[in-house]
Amino acid sequence: MQLSEFKAIARPRSEWQAIDLGIVMARAWYFKLLVAWAVPAVLVYSVLLLFFWDSTWISIFIIWWCKPLWERPILFIASRQLFDEQVSPRQVVRQYLSMIKTDWFLWLSLRRFSIYRAFDMPVTLLEGLKGKERQKRLGLLHRRFSSGASWLLITLFHIEGFLLFGFLTGLYFLLPQGVELNWNELVTEQETLSSHLYNTFWVLTMALIAPFYVCCGFFLYLQRRIDLEGWDIEINFRQLAKRRSSAGGGRPRLAVIGLGLAVLMGVLDTNIAYAQDESAFPSAQTRAKADIQAVLEGEDFRRIETEEGWRFKDKQDEEEATIPDWLIEFAEWLDKHGGFFSALADFFRSGASILEFLLWISFISIVIYVLYRYRQQLRQFMGSDRDQGHLDVEPPEVLFGLDVTKDSLPKDVIAAAQSQWQSGQQRQAIGILLRSSIIKLIHDHRCPFQEGHTELECAQIVNQAGLVDPSGGDIQKIAGYFQALTRQWLSIAYAHKDCQQEQFQSLCEGWTEAFRHA
């Protein structure tokens, strides 16, 4: 990507301005983009018609559902043209499969419901991000313009409907006077024919709208990057650096800069620059391309090496692929051994079964989601019946801001607490007592404390849990002591009430008694 070849003017814009620029962009290459959407879609649609001539809605539904796939070539072309790289139909055809393939399954399942489709598509198709990385990137991009992206989809969705209706009413207006349409007959007896007519116009409308939708979403995405990365600043700084370094740099360069300025000025009202007559000024890019070609054909790039030997495959890469191989193989197998599509057709033929199917799918998804979401709580719930369950959970390292790892326990707890008390650090003194009690409870008595529990929750756990006591200490006493200690801690740590000398002493004694065996 060469910013110097960027054909629109980079500057800060609102989301609506970015969308409008997307429309200008779609208009500039409209025919190319329209064909890139329509040819594959219409081909597939025709094939589908052969299979499903009688149930008319299946073909149109599949075409509609696969919109994300048809839209990809548009993005492919627009993203290259915008950086002054002409795309030939041959290039599109050659790359078609590879651009369709990326994450196709996700885009046709989960992401088909996304209202940010065109805004998100460049992240998959141009940046090639997947999984977590993609999520992170989208989070950043969505911080602005996400409402614009969703309104874009909602608006164009409705415009698609209105245009379709407009075309049909227009067609009706064009019927010569005297031709009487028998609506009843058309809808009831010629049902298939009339709905095929309707569907054909629908495909046409989708094709007409698609370039605008993709380009608007693409420009929203670009505008986000212009803002995030300061493209406008970079372009101008590069020009500045070039201008100063070539103050006496000879004619050809000046001519190119002159042309650049002329383009910028010519652009102001239409926002987009068009390619100027290249024969008059062979641009720096054309010359550079020739140079690059010459270098590439040189000896340095013609070295061929053959290496042989066994080595491990890069396992990690394979694991990262979103669609498991077996699924693809399975689909291919189904495809090859026929019967699949006709079986599918039988299945789809009854509207009720598909509804039932969808309901089951959503029910199962919800169950899985709930299980996953509350897996911690579930594990805890299952574990509460059996004491061993506690062992599954890692003991926490920090509880309400106190370090409760075993290593942090001072050797002589009471002495440490006393010395803090002497130096006036009441809070720390009680803190040491509480900390050491909790550490004891976790490691000697296996109390199932967890990160996130509050003091009172801990106290409750101590009360309820059937404490395991390896050395036969008085369980009742420990629980009672912990209650008192917690109360004192709460009042000193959060209510900032002073603790009396006697109370502290009794707490110290209580500690020795409760955890004496240690």
Next chain:
Amino acid sequence: MQADLAGPVVRSLAFVIDFSIRCLAMFIIMIAALLLGGNVGWAVWLLFYFLVEWWYPVLFETFRGGQTPGKKAMGITVVNDDLTPVTLGGSLIRNLLRAADFLPSFYTFGLISMTMHPQFQRLGDIAAGTLVIHKAAETSAPSLPDTTPAPPPFELHESEQTAVVELSLRHESLTDSRQQELAAIVAETMGKKPDSALNYLRSIGAWLLGSR
């Protein structure tokens, strides 16, 4: 003078807002008319329908700086094609011709014309010689980085000045590393080391914005 033209998406949304307001108004008037009762009620309602349907946009556009409530919400405004404020005549023509834009149904002609016309004009706009443009949102005073202003070392072109100023204005939204990177592009030109270039550029930015 320069302005950004407003396209079909933002204008459709503005239209939907205005349309909802009109519907709500007509609904309330209908209740009043029903209370009035009989044919008189319907006559009153039809009269109001005519006024709201045809004069709502005209009055707002003429007396409210070219903005109906919907347009105001979307930050767009109607102007003459030389960017002067729209007049009563212009607004009247463009709104009466909505009827033409509506054909054959649901503003099909209007949408197509608006999308394909180089200046995003619908039929009514073409007839009245009006444009719909984005109105720059009023931004609050931006915070600037803390520097001592310094004049540029040599004359900067307008676009270059803008770039330097933008770098200062966006010091909070661009990441620090990216700002360093951008500054490094012109470090040599400015006669600075790459790591001190950013502060120097910020000083120039403050100077260009008028601090001395």
